Amino acid sequence: MDQAKPLKGKTALVTGAARRIGRAIAMALAENGADVAITYLSSQGEAEQTVRDLAALGVEAMAVRTDLRDPVSIEESVAEVVEELGRLDILVNNAGVFESAALEDISVAQWDAMFSTNTRAPFLVAQAAHPHLRSAQGRIINIGSLGGLHPWATHGHYCTSKAALHMLSKTMAKAWAPEISVNCIAPGMIVQGEVDEAYAHFARKTPMQRNGTADDVAAAAVFFATAPHFITGQLLAVDGGLGL
Numbered sequence: 342m343d344q345a346k347p348l349k350g351k352t353a354l355v356t357g358a359a360r361r362i363g364r365a366i367a368m369a370l371a372e373n374g375a376d377v378a379i380t381y382l383s384s385q386g387e388a389e390q391t392v393r394d395l396a397a398l399g400v401e402a403m404a405v406r407t408d409l410r411d412p413v414s415i416e417e418s419v420a421e422v423v424e425e426l427g428r429l430d431i432l433v434n435n436a437g438v439f440e441s442a443a444l445e446d447i448s449v450a451q452w453d454a455m456f457s458t459n460t461r462a463p464f465l466v467a468q469a470a471h472p473h474l475r476s477a478q479g480r481i482i483n484i485g486s487l488g489g490l491h492p493w494a495t496h497g498h499y500c501t502s503k504a505a506l507h508m509l510s511k512t513m514a515k516a517w518a519p520e521i522s523v524n525c526i527a528p529g530m531i532v533q534g535e536v537d538e539a540y541a542h543f544a545r546k547t548p549m550q551r552n553g554t555a556d557d558v559a560a561a562a563v564f565f566a567t568a569p570h571f572i573t574g575q576l577l578a579v580d581g582g583l584g585l
Contacts, residue, residue: 529580
């Protein structure tokens with residue numbers, strides 16, 4: 342193994358990685374030598390820029406438009422990635438949606454939309470990737486949330502969808518061992534750019550006295566991508582101690 346590029350020769354697929362946390366994860370995996378495919382839905386321009394930035398790191402990179410609410414789109418996208426890049430070793434289920442709503446006002450459509458992206462999509466992508474990851478002795482890294490560990494009164498559908506993803510991660514780890522390791526990251530308050538007072542309030546409540554960054558989450562993803570394959574079924578909170 343190349344100590345400077347421990348993921349050299351590996352291929353990763355990161356969903357929803359045109360921007361924000363997904364982009365940071367994709368870039369970090371590429372910096373560690375992995376060829377990287379990303380999915381996007383509507384952020385085509387940002388996805389194309391991310392692919393250029395990934396390629397500038399000397400790896401193979403591609404973006405595929407995927408509707409993660411559509412099982413056929415998911416199957417076709419995974420097949421396209423494997424055909425183009427030759428293999429699949431690491432799947433990062435990053436794509437997710439976030440919404441605030443009073444619990445009593447959440448509609449069936451809102452509830453279903455949240456679960457469709459945050460819980461069902463990671464299951465379907467992992468299922469489509471399963472044969473490729475199995476043959477590669479690969480890894481799945483799901484991106485959960487501190488909200489899946491602690492109830493947030495105005496985010497009931499979001500918290501519940503992420504709690505379900507945490508359990509799905511553990512179920513996958515048990516069902517697909519020993520060939521595939523499966524772990525989950527639960528980010529806390531992650532900010533980018535200007536920080537408004539609401540986020541400053543959370544920083545003051547956090548033992549580490551700051552909010553998290555996308556790079557903090559990306560570092561955790563690299564850890565699970567490069568750690569011993571024996572580490573599986575784990576849920577890692579990246580929250581600066583906010584959940585304590």
